Amino acid sequence: MIQSRHARFGASSEKGDPDQRNLFAEDIEVAEGQLAAAGEAADKALDKASRQASSTNRNKGRLPEHLERVEEVIEPANTFCPCGCGEMVRVGEDRTERLDVMPARFRVLVTVRPKYICRACKGTSHAQAPAPESLVPRGLGTNRFAIHAVVSKFCDHLPFYRQAEIWRREGIEIDRTMLANWAGRVAFHLGPLIDALIDDLKASDHLFADETTVPVLAPRTGKTRKDYLWAVVRDQRGWGGGDPPIVVFQHSRSRSAKTAQEVFRDFQGRQLTVDGYAGYDALSDPKKTNDPWTMAYCWTHWRRRFVDYSRTTPSPICLEMTNRIAQLYRIEADIRGKAPDVRRAVRQQLSKPILDALRLWLEGQLDLLSSSSDLARHIRYRGGPRFSTSLPPR
Known part of the structure; x- marks a missing residue:
């Protein structure tokens, strides 16, 4: 109960309390001495290396260069010398950069496709540009608007009903069911990209994996059920690898060892960093697989x-x-x-x-x-x- 309460309401920091003191036992004094000596040697070596590798680069609070710069020039009310010498000469300026924002602006994209005919041919010859492909044929929103709604939901954690409320303040009425339909269409078209990412992951030599629960609406019950998302990650930035980082989430109804085997079927890499969940044991068991993985806990x-x-x-x-x-x-x-x-x-x-x-x-x-x-x-x-x-x- 205490652990559960702390997980929900307690501090998330995992830093140790400096006021605690070590308890030494006679039968393990030798091991503690070895432990202390090894730690001191590492600290000494790292302190020396850190001093040699120290850099003078510091964050000076500069704003990103790719942002648009809009200059606002504020001239003094009068540039004539108060002594009567005439107009003063500009010799310099002070420049201050501040971050500004323009709230989201809605607009209506009007697509016009002119029609052309040849009157000499009595209208038998004509020309018109084809209509652009749309994620939602004859839909209310553009492709950009549909993608914005999906990114807001899954990256910014804005449910569709909250987005609908935000847009309603601008006089725009879009039902959440329509947004959900758009999200389904986006997911369909992203399918080949997900498959390509998984194929790229299958060729990696070292991967990370973890799983987490996700609530899913249970059809015709009015309730939610507990499903799982299995995250498979490749990130070589920590050791100088050349492959770009990838993370793919795969949905499953189960957290069983059988599901783990299905998720990692046909993967060529055989080194996997995981937590201590026993469901991954089947991947490293020679009795259950012909090519066992090496687990790095x-x-x-x-x-x-x-x-x-x-x-x-x-x-x-x-x-x-x-x-x-x-x-x-x-x-x-x-x-x-x-x-x-x-x-x-x-x-x-x-x-x-x-x-x-x-x-x-x-x-x-x-x-x-x-x-x-x-x-x-x-x-x-x-x-x-x-x-x-x-x-x-x-």
Whole structure:
């Protein structure tokens, strides 16, 4: 109940409380010493690298260059010298740039197609430009208007009924059912693009995946049901890859392992970064697939378990975990975008000692905790002390 209440109404920040203190146990002092030494070595190396890579570039508050500039010149009321010398000479100016906005303006696009005939042929010869193709034949809105409504709904989270209310203030009456019909037409025409994106994803060597619930109207019931959106992502910007980022959401009625197999059918890549959801296990099980995936479990999901636990039960173990993971994140931030061999070398030099010591420390903590406790369960969460010493990209 407390966890659920905090998830709905509590702070979303996952920063640790600096006032907490570590609790040391005699049987794990060696592991803690190794952990501290590894962290200090990484901090020292990163501090030196950060000083060398520091840049003097700062955000000076300049507005984007692509924005239209409209000059408003404000002349003084009188440019004649008060001493009677005549008109003063302009020697300079002060320029100030401020961001301005023009509210959305509606207009009516009138399409005129002149008709031509040859009177010498008694009207048998004629010419007229064909009507432009429209997303909604003989519809009230243009293609641009229909796409604007769809973008407002799915990107700006403006439901169709709210859009209808906004436009009603301008005297424009458009029913929400009409907007929904337009959205369906847009989705139909975007189908080939989605298929092309999925084909591009299938050729990627490393992907990210996650799933989330989505409420869907259940036909003829007047209620909503819980469906799922499976997000498949390719993002190589963190390690200097050349392929553009892609994210595709695939709808499903189920969150089962069978659905995971269907979503990733025919994919060539075999490295997948996921959370600890057991539904992905079928992808890495040699008994269920001829070409199993290599799973890289997400550190953020693991870290969040300790953050959430410490919010209701102060724990020095949780604080120590978040501090050590922060050191790993700092290493990753420093090498993000660099060549693979550079990242691998830095991880072996700085990250691996932290992970090796962290593994021993966690194993010692498990010996002190009840195996059925929540904290022990969080430690054993996907990866737990079995985590790879080669960090997956975040």
